[in-house]
Amino acid sequence: MRTVPVTCAVIFHQGKVLAAQRSEAMDLPGKWEFPGGKVEEGEMPEDCLIREIQEELSIGIRIFGSLKISEYAYSSEKSIRLIPFAATWETGEIQLLEHRQIIWLDQEELFCVDWAAADVPIVHELQQKWVKLVEEIKPKR
Numbered sequence: 001m002r003t004v005p006v007t008c009a010v011i012f013h014q015g016k017v018l019a020a021q022r023s024e025a026m027d028l029p030g031k032w033e034f035p036g037g038k039v040e041e042g043e044m045p046e047d048c049l050i051r052e053i054q055e056e057l058s059i060g061i062r063i064f065g066s067l068k069i070s071e072y073a074y075s076s077e078k079s080i081r082l083i084p085f086a087a088t089w090e091t092g093e094i095q096l097l098e099h100r101q102i103i104w105l106d107q108e109e110l111f112c113v114d115w116a117a118a119d120v121p122i123v124h125e126l127q128q129k130w131v132k133l134v135e136e137i138k139p140k141r
C-alpha cells in the first residue's frame with residue numbers, strides 16, 4: 001500500500017484557527033479538516049501547501065511552524081501521511097472553491113467539530129501548544 005503525503009495548514013487569524021468541512025464532491029464528505037492537499041512529485045511540502053491554500057481558499061499564507069506528522073490508514077488501500085504546518089493568513093479574501101463551509105475555532109472549541117481521523121492527533125497537539133504558537137505569531141521586539 002502506498003502512503004500518500006498530504007500537507008495541511010493550521011491557519012491562525014485573530015486568535016482562532018480555521019477548520020474546513022469537506023464537500024460531497026471530496027473524499028470523506030462532511031468531515032472537518034485543515035485545508036491542504038496531496039504533495040506532487042518533486043514538490044516541497046511548504047510549496048505544496050501554499051499552492052493548495054491558494055487553489056482552495058484563494059488566500060496567501062505565511063508558514064511559521066510545524067506540528068507532528070500524523071499517519072493514518074483509512075482502509076487497506078488508503079493510507080495518508082498528513083504533514084501539518086502552522087500559518088497565518090496574509091493576503092486575499094477567503095472564497096470557498098472546494099469546501100462546503102469553514103469555521104473559526106478558538107482553543108476551547110477545537111473538539112466541537114467532527115475531524116477526519118488523521119487530524120485528531122494534530123488537534124490534540126494544537127490544543128497543547130496553542131499558547132506557544134500564538135506567541136510565535138506576535139512581532140518580536
Ligand SMILES: Nc1nc2c([nH]c(=O)n2[C@H]2C[C@H](O)[C@@H](COP(=O)(O)OP(=O)(O)OP(=O)(O)O)O2)c(=O)[nH]1
Nearest residue numbers: 006008027028033034035036037038080116118119
Ligand atoms: N487536505 C487535507 N486532507 C486530509 C486531511 N485529513 C485527512 O484525512 N485528509 C485526507 C482526505 C483525502 O483523502 C486526502 C487529501 O486529499 P485532497 O482531496 O485534500 O487533496 P488534493 O486536493 O490534492 O486531491 P486531488 O483531488 O487533487 O486528488 O487526505 C486534512 O486535514 N487536510
